[in-house]
Amino acid sequence: MSIFYCVVANSHCPLAEYSNGGNKSMNDFAQKLLKKLNLAEDAVEAMDLDGKTYSYRVDNEVAYVCVTNAAFGKSSAALFLRHINQLFDTQFGIRGKATKLKLDMNRDFAPTLKKQMETFSSDKGAEKLQALKKDLDNVKTNVQENISEFMSVALSVLVNEDEGH
Numbered sequence: 001m002s003i004f005y006c007v008v009a010n011s012h013c014p015l016a017e018y019s020n021g022g023n024k025s026m027n028d029f030a031q032k033l034l035k036k037l038n039l040a041e042d043a044v045e046a047m048d049l050d051g052k053t054y055s056y057r058v059d060n061e062v063a064y065v066c067v068t069n070a071a072f073g074k075s076s077a078a079l080f081l082r083h084i085n086q087l088f089d090t091q092f093g094i095r096g097k098a099t100k101l102k103l104d105m106n107r108d109f110a111p112t113l114k115k116q117m118e119t120f121s122s123d124k125g126a127e128k129l130q131a132l133k134k135d136l137d138n139v140k141t142n143v144q145e146n147i148s149e150f151m152s153v154a155l156s157v158l159v160n161e162d163e164g165h
Contacts (some may be wrong), residue, residue: 003080003117004052005030005067008088008109011039013102015062018113020121026052030065038065044081046074057081061097062088072082080120083141087112 005027007017014034019027033054037043039061046055053075058066058093064081086097091112092105099105 001076002072002121003064003068004067006084006113006117007031007034007065007140008084008105008113009034009063009065010097010099011061012100013104015096015099016103016105016109016113018110018117020117026050026067030054030067034063034065039063044078046077053077055081057085059085060089064088066117076120076138078118083120084116087116124154 002020004021005017005019007030008015014031017027020139021104029049037056038165039058041058043058044052044062051070053070053072053074055066055068055074057078062085064084066077066081066084068077080108088105088109091109096105140150
């Protein structure tokens with residue numbers, strides 16, 4: 001279970017990146033993917049190519065791309081990118097969207113990328129991801145139950161009002 005490469009970019013250029021032993025063609029493909037993304041629309045997607053999964057997240061005109069092995073999983077990559085998104089926003093805020101200097105934040109953010117990639121790729125990180133997935137599944141189930149309950153109550157109220165008229 002490994003994350004090989006991660007890059008953060010705005011519409012002008014890559015802002016920070018870290019490579020963890022991946023090959024150059026993999027990194028180049030991730031850079032090409034960045035250029036094709038529409039940063040005006042928030043999105044989360046993943047695609048498989050040559051045994052690697054290329055996942056991306058676009059949020060507030062900033063793109064986050066990571067390359068993982070297939071065993072890492074698309075949902076794990078999405079959680080990882082969401083976490084990186086939060087860390088980047090906390091550290092740089094609006095500056096991340098506005099800067100036009102290539103790799104302007106690399107010195108400050110590449111160590112963060114490295115640490116997070118190592119953490120999420122480790123066994124402990126895998127356990128953390130599984131716990132996060134379980135929590136998200138529980139939240140989803142609770143939301144669905146609450147919506148069903150709300151709809152049932154709302155329907156009962158409507159029926160009672162209709163019978164009263």
